[in-house]
Amino acid sequence: MLLDLIRCSGVATVVLFPGAALSWLVDRRSTWPQALAIGGTTAMAAAIVSGYYLLLFHISFAAFVVFEYALLAAAAVILRRRDRTSEFRGRTHSLLGLVILFVFISRSIPLFFGEVPQGLDACFHALIAQKILLSRAIPFDWTPFEAVRLNYPIGTHLLIAETTRWTGVPVHVVFKTLFPLVASLTSVAMYVVALRFSGSQKAAFFSCVAYSFIALWGSIDYYRWGGFPNAVGMLLVLAAVELVFARRAFQLGMLLAAVIMAHHHSALCALVLLLGYALFSRLISIDAAMYRTVIAGFPIAALLALGPVINYLKSSGEIGRASVLKFYEPLISAWEALRQLGIPLVALAAFGTALILAKAPRRSTVFLLFWITAFFSIFVFFEYVYRFGAYFFQREFYTAFTPSRFCTNLSYPLSILAGVGLARFVVFFHGAKRTIATAAVLCLSLAWAYFPLRAQCQPVPMDRDSFDWLAANAEANSFVVAESPWAPYFTWKETQYTPLPASEARNGDYMIFKRTTLNGDVKALRDFSERSGRPVYIVYPVELESRPDLEVFHGEKTRILKLR
């Protein structure tokens, strides 16, 4: 596992490094965190956008990497004599480096407990990436598992597929090994954006600490449910916020295009945040320059992401069969949201908000408050207003647009404000006491992070032997019944349940028939086998009563029965 982690992180670094180095060379005032966060993230965005079109036209992804390094070499020759000036440097950056190292290590530890990543979402992300790897083309459907269109953005999956192609590490392992790198990059980006808002290195440093070790949803929690595209999408949004304030429209357009190609929900968040704030600031007449940058950035993004956008438009007719507008999940009460975000984070953010409210409002603080109000209001609208409206009119309790994700993404602005609160607490002390206070904050944050990280240190129950036997021995048209959502990925056969995201047409009659009628009912499965002429295999826990007449394989945890 350690070797896989090094290989995958190494390939990702090879792809991201030219972006960070270019940013360092071009912007004479940039510091290493700015170069890494903005340059590295822009390289990731460029890899997603270019990767999509290279895959579409069947050109090797290596072309993009060669282009990156050629550009870097040219920039190094042209800009080698420029002097550097930077107003931010010193001990904070050394401490920041230490925090980033802690982030990488802490996010890596859970990867060593079990072969497959945690979370149901990881299963369908692995399916998409494996489809790209096998076909060397953009997948437009979910065959051989389901005969429905693929609506989910594939931006992050193509990076996973390419990493597998370069390293030979299996897709499901690559998927989990990229979490620490994205988490580390997001922590640096958090520092950079918080520095832009607060203008204080201390506050920015503590915002980074708050995001890295105090925030649960939207940070430590990503690995638990397999939210890799969400983590990448929000990293891109975070870098886009910095670029809006730096007035770089083209770079902003590239990042927004990558968000569209990587994650629908993050794209929706970017639209609400950036376009929403641009219109709001225009209405209140506070920020005309930002309005122009955002208005220029979105058409550039639409142009760069034209291919996927056309695909999304084509599949918009399927929205009724997907779970976008009819999403069944338990209601998240206000206190549950508070608990999941992390009570210390929200308390510190409330303190930080009180501190900024005590001062005269600035553009950056208005933006921050808009960010929180917009995400929280949308969460409240879909979690309560829409849900109770649906109950009132249809007597069903569903919601839309997965509102918990808006709450998840709230952790980013809350961390910025929590950093302001923590910095005020630390500057209350002087001399050696301040150093002790800083160390205490770091230690307490790490102690808080220990518990959710420890909960992730457990293997996902699965019998790999049975799946490998089915992949090698079962007929190509077999139908597999298994409890594990990893069955389609490892057997590469149609199963009674394919883990599909909410954006897919997963509520069709055939899929409901499979999930209900064919879910373990032997008589129904026999009928299905006879009618379709397809062999049916049932992956069956060893603890249950045996059927020696049907058994074809006996694994450690499961046996396989074949209905002939």
Next chain:
Amino acid sequence: MEKKLASSSSADKADSMQTAFRLLLWGLAVAFAIALVGSLLFLSDRYRDFPYSAF
């Protein structure tokens, strides 16, 4: 005259910022109130056994 104009524009901007702040704080307060009412309603007997669908 120019100085006067600049100071008046800066005052206008500060006013706009205050308006934006007030609007956003009101929005946040209303959202909190709805979240609290929604959460309490959820705890009431009427919605305790809400009809979930399996899929």
